[in-house]
Amino acid sequence: MTDYVKIFDTTLRDGEQSPGFALTSPQKVERAHQLARLGVDVIEAGFPAASPDDFAAVERIAREVRGPVIAGLARAVAADIDQCWEAIKDAQRPRIHTFLSSSDIHLEAQFNLKREQAKTRALEMVRHARGYTPDVEFSPMDATRSDWSYVCEVLEAVIDAGATTVNIADTCGFAQPDEFGMMITYIREHVGNIENATLSVHCHNDLGLAVANSLAAIRAGARQIECCVNGIGERAGNAALEELVMALTVRRDHHRVKHGINLDELVPASELLQQFTGIAVQPNKAIVGLNAFAHESGIHQDGMLKDARTYEIMSAAAIGAEGTRLVLGKHSGRHALRRRLEELGLLLTQDELNHAFAGFKSLADYKKEVTDEDLVLIAENGRRAADGVFDAIGHVYR
Ligand code: KIV
Ligand code: ZN
Numbered sequence: 335m336t337d338y339v340k341i342f343d344t345t346l347r348d349g350e351q352s353p354g355f356a357l358t359s360p361q362k363v364e365r366a367h368q369l370a371r372l373g374v375d376v377i378e379a380g381f382p383a384a385s386p387d388d389f390a391a392v393e394r395i396a397r398e399v400r401g402p403v404i405a406g407l408a409r410a411v412a413a414d415i416d417q418c419w420e421a422i423k424d425a426q427r428p429r430i431h432t433f434l435s436s437s438d439i440h441l442e443a444q445f446n447l448k449r450e451q452a453k454t455r456a457l458e459m460v461r462h463a464r465g466y467t468p469d470v471e472f473s474p475m476d477a478t479r480s481d482w483s484y485v486c487e488v489l490e491a492v493i494d495a496g497a498t499t500v501n502i503a504d505t506c507g508f509a510q511p512d513e514f515g516m517m518i519t520y521i522r523e524h525v526g527n528i529e530n531a532t533l534s535v536h537c538h539n540d541l542g543l544a545v546a547n548s549l550a551a552i553r554a555g556a557r558q559i560e561c562c563v564n565g566i567g568e569r570a571g572n573a574a575l576e577e578l579v580m581a582l583t584v585r586r587d588h589h590r591v592k593h594g595i596n597l598d599e600l601v602p603a604s605e606l607l608q609q610f611t612g613i614a615v616q617p618n619k620a621i622v623g624l625n626a627f628a629h630e631s632g633i634h635q636d637g638m639l640k641d642a643r644t645y646e647i648m649s650a651a652a653i654g655a656e657g658t659r660l661v662l663g664k665h666s667g668r669h670a671l672r673r674r675l676e677e678l679g680l681l682l683t684q685d686e687l688n689h690a691f692a693g694f695k696s697l698a699d700y701k702k703e704v705t706d707e708d709l710v711l712i713a714e715n716g717r718r719a720a721d722g723v724f725d726a727i728g729h730v731y732r
Contacts, residue, residue, distance in 0.1 A: 339582065339591045340375035340558040341575065342534065345607065346391075347378040347407055348572050349562040354613060361610045362391040363398060368606050369563075370401045372599040374575075376558075378431065381407040382421035383414040389421050396425035403469065405429040410459035419466040429471060430463040432456075433503070436474035436485050453488050457495040464496035471499035473536065478502070478509040482517060486524040493525070499532040499558060504547060507540025507570060511550035518554035534558035537573045539565060544573035549581055552591060563603050564615050564622065576600045576621040576653075584648050601654035621653065628659040632667025635660045639669050662709070664698035671709075678706055680713040683720065690716025 346362050346369075349355060357365065362380070369377050379395040380388040396404045404425035408418035410432050422428040434456045441447045447455070456472060463470040472492040477485050489500050502521065504514065518535070522528055535551040535558075537544040548559050565574030579595045604622035608614050617624040627650040629635050637644030638658060650657045660670045668691050675682060675690070682690055693712045698704050704712075 335555060336557060337591050338557070339552055339593050340532065340534075341373075341579065341593055341595055342376040342378065342405070342558050342560045343369050343372075343374040343562065343575060344378040344536075344560050344572060345369070345562040345564075345566065345575075346395075347380050348536075348560075348568055349566040349607075350380070351568045352566050352571065355566055355611050357610055359387060359391040359394065363394050365606065365610065366395040366399045366404075368599070368603055370399050371596065372603050373594045373596040374402050375594060376403040376405055376429065378405045378407060378560075379422070383408060383417045389417065392418075392421040393424070396422045396428065400426050403427040403429050405431045405471065408432045408463070410434040410455055412459065412462055415459060415463050415466070419463075423466070427469065428467050429469040429499075430467055431471040431473065431501075432459050432463055433473035433475050433501075434459070435476050436480040436488055437476035438481070439479065440476050449484055453484075453491055456488055457491040460492045460495040460497045468496075468498065470497050471501055471534070472497040473501040473503045475503050476505040478504040478514065478517065479506065482520050483524070486521060489521065489525045489531075490527055493527045493531045497531055499534050500528075501534035501536050501558070501560065502551070502556075503536040504538055504544075505536075507538035507544060509537070509543070509547050510541075511543060511546045514547045515550035515554040518551045518556050522555050532558050534560060536560035538568065539570040539572065542570070544571070545577045545581065548573045548578055549589065552582070552589060563607050564619070566607070566611075574620070576604060580621050580648060580653070597652050598654040622655075626650075627655060627657065628661045630661045630663045631665040632670070635667055635670035639673060662694070662698070662704040663702060664695070666694075666698070674706075675709060675713055678709060678713075680710070682713060682716055686713075686716045686720040688716075689719035693719070 350357055366377055380392040382389040382392045392406050404422055406418040406422045408414035418430050434452055435441055441452055460470055460472050474485050474488050533556045535548055535556045537547040561573040561575040561578055563575050565571040582589050582593055601622055615623050629638050634645045671691055671694055672687055690712050693715050
């Protein structure tokens, strides 16, 4: 089995399905160019049958963006697949991605289909798609809430019909990591022709487990991961691309697989999406949040000043971030204060620094973050206090 994991980005399709995250066509095209720079293997550009605007954006991306495979999504319905092909046919490497549910709850309550009928429709639609392109992906939707043996039957049938990627969708974010890993192993052991297709996973984050589930699937042999920048997507989102990629990178010793992502484009990719949608990631978001490389506590800042490896497992610069920030707040220590004052050109004697530190601590009790403007005043007060004019927080002695 290859040790290369394909990164399939669905920010422009599943990501765009999240409320408030709609992008205009020009934004989608710019975003697709950015994804190509990021080095993703597949860009799911949209769902051409969903709207004329989606069709137009997918068509432009297919014509303009070179490098990654350009996939379009289509229900397992001939008309959707025809429209999808129309939109992607000019791509350098087009892919039709078609899907149909495999869980009884979906088949009975939503589609009024028996399992056998659904399987037949799936394989017929894969055949139909293969009439257009040799690159066809099939997803059994809600696979993780389906009977595993039925999922295997469907996979075997669609691979025989020509599917080159089969994608196990945890549509409702229901799976647990160990269980999902077992499901992937089960599929590898029970689908006779599985070696003829790339095994992919698509995890939603309803229980906060999308990244953990995707990693468990890789360990069990999945070799394509569907994900979104900043973890956006339907409801609680999809697996976050940047988290997956950095887990695979930082813990290469553990996962033992390669990927083709250009790490220094991770933060620019995240920022462009925030800018286009107007929705910022939370400050404590792993990898790309404002605080991902910020240290406030004195003990951590002291360690960071001695050797960054004490409290950081990856380099901010390597992923295109500005760098480590030592935030001056009430938990900060004297070393960090001295460092920041020096960076501002404020060189204090030890005595002046001691007084300045006392002033800093009392201000930090009232303010969340002490700014550079505050520090200029704190340094001045520290100097005067050392001269015996003021105490450090500005009380006049004489
Ligand atoms: O979540 C899902 O099941 C999907 C499929 C279309 C792959 O987005
Ligand atoms: Zn999805």
